[in-house]
Amino acid sequence: MSITKYTEDHEWLTVDGDIATVGITVHAQDALGDVVFVDLPEVGKTFAQKDVAGVVESVKAAADVYMPVSGEIVEVNENLRADPSLANSDPLGSGWFFKVKLTDASQIDALLDETAYNAFAGQ
Template identity: 85%
Template sequence: MTTKYTEDHEWITVEGDIATVGITVHAQDALGDVVFVDLPEVGKTFDQKEVAGVVESVKAAADVYMPISGQIVEVNEALRDDPALANTDPLAAGWFFKVKLSDASQVDALMDATAYDELLKNS
């Protein structure tokens, strides 16, 4: 299982042709206490970098961008019921949605952990 990151602070893990997507620890730290998430519809197809959802906190609202192109196959209903999971466990229980990859080569262009850490240091 490989984890990659976007410049917009989403993470993605890929297993076979299914990817799980969520927001990074940095993103949830910047947002503060998450109070609402708007998740995409199962079955909907998105292009890479298209807005796929919204996360709202007591401080701000932010778009959740699609790290790769594909079709939504599952959303995290537990997150819809308890948006604070995005704060308490952003890299596991706080995942947002799962997507069936339409172009697996897009994953290769995303940042690994080292490159993402460099992005954070330089921003």
């Protein structure tokens, strides 16, 4: 069974076993506007929680994508690299950024559930 959590940096992650799929939230893509470029992390690279793992650029701004949990990048979304607008059209689905193998699953407990995130984001 998978669970979805959110960060105060406007990333979401869906955890299934020890793999988490990470992307930006609807709120984040709304604030950014039309996404024109994404810089995705390298497969095999390890990050600590809150490290900058990538960058998303829009017509309005550029924003860092932070690691919601510590772990190793096991896959990146090449479709997103080819078509950055997926971050706008389907941010919670085909617009995912990368998949990470968790090194400390307890970090998930401190993240926000959907209700808490929506309250935080003012939705």
